[in-house]
Amino acid sequence: MSEYAVTMEHITKTFPGVKALDDVQLHLRSGEVMALLGENGAGKSTLMKILSGVYTRDSGDITVFGKKIEGDLNTKQAQDLGIAIIHQELNMCQHLTVANNMFLGRELVKNGRLDTKEMNRQAVEQLAKLGIHDLDPDAKVGDLTVGRQQMVEIAKALLINAKILVMDEPSSALSNAEITEMFRIVRELRAMGTAIVYISHRLQELHHIVDAVTIMRDGKYITEGRFEDFTMEQIIANMVGREITNQFPRDKVEKGKEILEVRHLNAGRMVRDVSFEVYEGEVLGFSGLVGAGRTETMRAVFGADAKDSGEIVLDGKTLVIKSPEDAIRQGIVLAPEDRKREGLCTKLSIRNNIALPNLDIICKGGFLGTINRKVEDDMVEKGKNSLTIKMAGPEIEAGSLSGGNQQKVVVAKWLARQSRVIIFDEPTRGIDVAAKVEIYEIINELKKEGVGVVIVSSEMPEVMGISDRILVMCNGRVTGEVDPRNTTEEEIMTYATQFGDNAE
Amino acid sequence: MKKRIFAGLLAVAMTVAMSMTAFADEAIIEGDPVETKIGLITMDQMDVHWVRLKEAAEAKVAAYNEAGSKLDMVWMAPETKDNAQQIQKIEAAIADGCKYIIIACNDATSCNNALQEAIDEGIKIIYVDAPASLEGSATYATDNYAGGVQAGEYLKKVLDDAGVTEGTIGIVDAQAGVDSCENRYQGFASVFEGTDFVLGERQYSDGDNAKAQELANTLIANGVVAIYGTNDGATNGSAAAVADAARDGDTIYCVGWDKSDSNIAHVEGGELLAFMAQNPNVMGEDAIDAVVRAERGEDLGGEVVDTGVSTVDASNVADFK
Amino acid sequence: MKKNSFVSKYASVLTAFGGVIILMIIFTIMNKNFISGSNLPKLIRSICPYLLVGIGQGIVCITGNIDLSIGSVLGMSAMISATLICNGVNVILAVIIDLIACLAVGCVNGVLVGKFKLPPFIGTLGTMTICRGLAEIVNGNYNTGDIGNGKLQTGFRDLFYYGKVGPVYFGVIVALIVWFCFNYMMNYTRTGRHIYAIGSNVDAARLSGVNVFKTTTVAYLVSAFCSFMAGLVTMAAAGMGSMQAGLSYEMYGVAAAVIGGISTLGGSGYLIGVIAGASVWAILQNGLTLANVPVAMRNIIIGLIVVACVLIDIMRRSGIKIGGKK
Known part of the structure; x- marks a missing residue:
């Protein structure tokens, strides 16, 4: 019976106007990976921030390694106890080196100077312990891929002898290969006796590493137990409070005529002679590894990146697209991969975001026209209703919405202008399971209305569950086309790894 | 008794008041x-x-x-x-x-x-x-023009006595477009018309002595034989630069405008030959x-x-x- | 691999020094006197005030902030020291009092920006106006008189401006010593590391235990110290205190820092670049005058060259980025 590393009992936390945590409990053992699950807003982050000392609890008991915590816990104390959090939004100084970041706040000094040599040596040593041997400690963190940055964060946590590690959405920005690598590290840490809390929305991958699970909903503790004792449906039901019979709803719709044809598109190294068609009544999915060129293809179609050659034909008419402005005006729109940075203006209100690409509709009087508030209000109202966006009001900052609702705002902007083709790049990244279903249902609605839908997704179950047809890309080319109803992950992976010719 | 005290106080007050205006032309x-x-x-x-x-x-x-x-x-x-x-x-x-x-x-x-x-x-x-x-x-x-002429004539005489008959004279002006400085320059320039002296392009210091000093340094490095400053800051800064040049053994002849403690010190130090004191x-x-x-x-x-x-x-x- | 990374790491600095060399060649062609024995040492000396304010502003920029009060503190420094000396206070004591006053301003800036989280533009705009006012009233709204020729006064003037050893002015050596000390701080001490960190990602820094308030204040104290030194240089040069001393110098500081490769967004740049940036500025002033460029054109040309320097740097930076990731 291994003892508990952390117990949290009867934790309550209230923010002005909102009860974030109501009598929540958590029991974490050493040498165990516990999944902390719940929808966005369930209170998972708040609970972990209390554990790491960023927030103080209003009431309740925390015991770490058998010792009860008297009074408030601050970040330094939490660190001294061996608690470390790896945040979802990576918290590294992009301009500093790997070693600098690992030793930030605890730099080693010898003879009045920074002991860079020793810090570099220890950094390399720590990374090696995680099985990473080719990371230069002098490399600037900003130049690393997100996956490697995450490795550095994990190594940093270990450097301060973290015995309790909290990982918040660690896999959302990683490629599949990097996720595999990260799982290996998690298993090693577990073997070393570290207690790990793992927060993620990617439920399908949990079974690789998770031992125990705790589920929260609306600030309350729902249940906990061994992961193997739950079915996926039970987990989802506990998270959402209701049954979700179909995680990946796919409506059957008659395939109609061709809407969009892309012919022989070339754009740099990542998009080479790509051709495809999009039909009414069909969701076209793009699968492939990170670096396959899917995002680049979509950006070229949308005009965000310049293309070298190729034609884009919409409803039979060849389009000239030199910028997103051209694409939007002619009916092709994109919901980008990086929602917070490219999809929305997070500091602007919801209203302003929805209105932004639609000002030509909202303003009367051409270029110098003034904004017609009524038209704008109606547009926002319509978007809110048809997509059931949960918001306190249209004036609040878009950045304060949950991931799912943010994505709905992005879609609302495009729906307002009767676009012909909507491209979704990673439509449900960072969104919880219930909200994901809502997005899928919106996609189905679009399909039914005859709007052309293209989705790019790295989540295999998602792309296989929602698309009617899948194109696989590798190394800038389309390498295969499959019917999701009659294919397997392995087949898709075969096409995705067909690197083929090395000739440039 | 009270009257006498009052009169005494009045006398004291008047003396104080008068001494406060002692420096004015009463x-x-x-x-x-x-x-x-x-x-x-x-x-x-x-x-x-x-x-x-x-x-x-x-x-x-x-x-x-x-x-x-x-x-x-x-x-x-x-x-x-x-x-x-x-x-x-x-x-x-x-x-x-x-x-x-x-x-x-x-x-x-x-x-x-x-x-x-x-x-x-x-x-x-x-x-x-x-x-x-x-x-x-x-x-x-x-009469700034007349004053400029006066300054020019003073400088010319010094140059003649020193046997200098040709060369460039650097002008460190204050701000462009200010009439008083314009007149001071014109008056000065009129003295050197028809001589072998060339007046350099006017440099503007905006009356800031630090800027004037740097400008003068540069003019000296470019080989001027004399410098004319058109207001206090311009003169002040130029004189300091001339003193600097003197340490390297270069002799530059400098005249300028406006009375100030610094200019007085520069005259005493020898780097400023003369300045035109106005009577504000x-x-x-x-x-x-x-x-x-x-x-x-x-x-x-x-x-x-x-x-x-x-x-x-x-x-x-x-x-x- | 190693050679390549040196060049790419210091690229912005190398570009700036390249600019210095190109400008020197151009100006020498336009007027031989540019590199003459009478011009060159003075030109190098004229770099000092720009270098000093560039160091201060540069370090504040690396923290992601800005210091608009630099010029006013410079003026205040010149006026306080000169006024005290003219009123009979011992030169060394006057300098010490002056130093304390300037550092106090640095603390105020640190508290306003670091503790009360005022946007640095606003906070230092306030201290800028206040300090300029102080500079004016210190001597009752008059510029000071000459500081005199006593032994200490003459020594002061020689140390900061007039004295030289061989062809090199003392002032240059003093400025380089200041540069050396702060360069050491930035590259070899914890404080320096923290300064880069809060400019790069202040949240990450805070979560890693960096004292953001303390680090912000250190940067502003350095800036105040540099302005103090620059004020002494100005005062030594003129031999008196001028209420106008230092006007616009905060902007020259930005120019020196930015031309030298320091980003106003924070987190990057090297102090050695400021040497190049300050040099470019001083060379332009001196060279354009020597080349007899019409006065009206000078400001335009200086502005164009500064914009060009920054554009080249931006283009180079974004060029590297595109080749990099996904």
């Missing part, structure tokens, strides 16, 4: 006491030239008030030499109910509109140091006298009085300290 023009409001607008607040002018005017005002008049003078000067700000000050003076505006104009024409408005309201304009092209009630100023105090006093005369009914008739410059060099610098 020779007020005898006559009926007058009561009016005056706005004094100089080019800026910082240049010692304006401060002297203002202080002399204030002393004169105090003298008249002591003799029974009620003169209220407000010093309105912009932070820096700036035409737009000067116009604002004129408008403020009108709004404040001033009956007389004593002003040193940055530029001959830029304030004309504002000044015309004042005249239309019945306000009388008295120019000090630098008039505008609009006709005023009186002008008390240095005379300008201030004459202007106040003019206000009183006008209030008493006299028609000033647009009189223009040259308040004079003195050449201050090593021979007479002690008198000016």
Whole structure:
């Protein structure tokens, strides 16, 4: 019976106007990976921030390694106890080196100077312990891929002898290969006796590493137990409070005529002679590894990146697209991969975001026209209703919405202008399971209305569950086309790894 | 007993008051006491030239008030030499109910509109140091052109005595477009017409002695034989650069304008041969006298009085300290 | 691999020094006197005030902030020291009092920006106006008189401006010593590391235990110290205190820092670049005058060259980025 590393009992936390945590409990053992699950807003982050000392609890008991915590816990104390959090939004100084970041706040000094040599040596040593041997400690963190940055964060946590590690959405920005690598590290840490809390929305991958699970909903503790004792449906039901019979709803719709044809598109190294068609009544999915060129293809179609050659034909008419402005005006729109940075203006209100690409509709009087508030209000109202966006009001900052609702705002902007083709790049990244279903249902609605839908997704179950047809890309080319109803992950992976010719 | 104490106190008060005005020319023009409001607008607040002018005017005002008049003078000067700000000050003076505006104009024409408005309201304009092209009630100023000629002749004589007959003379000016400096330059330049001396292009220091010093350094490095500064800061900075050059064994002949402690020190140190000292105090006093005369009914008739410059060099610098 | 990374790491600095060399060649062609024995040492000396304010502004920029009060503190420094000396205070004591006053301003800036989280633009704009006012009233709204020729005064003037050893002015050596000390701080001490960190990602820094308030204040104290030194240089050069001293110098500081490769967004840049940036500025002033470029054109040309320097740097930076990731 291994003892508990952390117990949290009867934790309550209230923010002005909102009860974030109501009598929540958590029991974490050493040498165990516990999944902390719940929808966005369930209170998972708040609970972990209390554990790491960023927030103080209003009431309740925390015991770490058998010792009860008297009074408030601050970040330094939490660190001294061996608690470390790896945040979802990576918290590294992009301009500093790997070693600098690992030793930030605890730099080693010898003879009045920074002991860079020793810090570099220890950094390399720590990374090696995680099985990473080719990371230069002098490399600037900003130049690393997100996956490697995450490795550095994990190594940093270990450097301060973290015995309790909290990982918040660690896999959302990683490629599949990097996720595999990260799982290996998690298993090693577990073997070393570290207690790990793992927060993620990617439920399908949990079974690789998770031992125990705790589920929260609306600030309350729902249940906990061994992961193997739950079915996926039970987990989802506990998270959402209701049954979700179909995680990946796919409506059957008659395939109609061709809407969009892309012919022989070339754009740099990542998009080479790509051709495809999009039909009414069909969701076209793009699968492939990170670096396959899917995002680049979509950006070229949308005009965000310049293309070298190729034609884009919409409803039979060849389009000239030199910028997103051209694409939007002619009916092709994109919901980008990086929602917070490219999809929305997070500091602007919801209203302003929805209105932004639609000002030509909202303003009367051409270029110098003034904004017609009524038209704008109606547009926002319509978007809110048809997509059931949960918001306190249209004036609040878009950045304060949950991931799912943010994505709905992005879609609302495009729906307002009767676009012909909507491209979704990673439509449900960072969104919880219930909200994901809502997005899928919106996609189905679009399909039914005859709007052309293209989705790019790295989540295999998602792309296989929602698309009617899948194109696989590798190394800038389309390498295969499959019917999701009659294919397997392995087949898709075969096409995705067909690197083929090395000739440039 | 009480009367004697009171008289004694009065005597003490008068002595104190008189000693406070000890540095002014208390020779007020005898006559009926007058009561009016005056706005004094100089080019800026910082240049010692304006401060002297203002202080002399204030002393004169105090003298008249002591003799029974009620003169209220407000010093309105912009932070820096700036035409737009000067116009604002004129408008403020009108709004404040001033009956007389004593002003040193940055530029001959830029304030004309504002000044015309004042005249239309019945306000009388008295120019000090630098008039505008609009006709005023009186002008008390240095004849800058004549002063420039004086400076030029002084320098020419020094150069002749030293056997220097040709070369470039560097000009460190203050701000472009200021009439007084323009006249000082023109007067100076006229002396060297037809000689083998060439006047370099005018460098503008904006009256900042640090800038002037760097400009002078560069001119010296470019081989000038002499430097002429057109105001206090320009002269001051140039003299410092000349002193610097002297340490390297170069002799540069420098003359300039405006009395200040620094320039006096430079004359004593030898790097500044001479400066033209204006009489800002005379300008201030004459202007106040003019206000009183006008209030008493006299028609000033647009009189223009040259308040004079003195050449201050090593021979007479002690008198000016 | 190693050679490549040196060049790419210091690229912005190398570009700036390249600019210095190109400008020197151009100006020498336009007027031989540019590199003459009478011009060159003075030119190098004229770099010092720009270098000093560039160091201060540069370090504040690396923290992601800005210091608009630099010029006013410079003026205040010149006026306080000169006024005290002219009133009979011992030169060394006057300098010490002056130093304390300037550092106090640095603390105020640190508290406003670091503790009360005022946007640095606003906070230092406030101290800028206040300090300029102080500079003006210290001597009753007059510029000071000459500081005199006593032994200490002459020594002061020589140390900061007039004295030289061989062809090199003392002032240059003093400025380089200041540069050396702060360069050491930035590259070899914890404080320096923290300065880069809060400019790069202040949240990450805070979560890693960096004292953001303390680090912000250190940067502003350095800036105040540099302005103090620059004020002494100005005062030594003129032999008196001028209320106008230092006007616009905060902007020259930005120019020196930015031309030298320091980003106003924070987190990057090297102090050695400021040497190049300050040099470019001084060379332009001196060279354009020597080349007899009409006065009206000078400001335009200086502005164009500064914009060009920054554009080249931006283009180079974004060029590297595109080749990099996904």
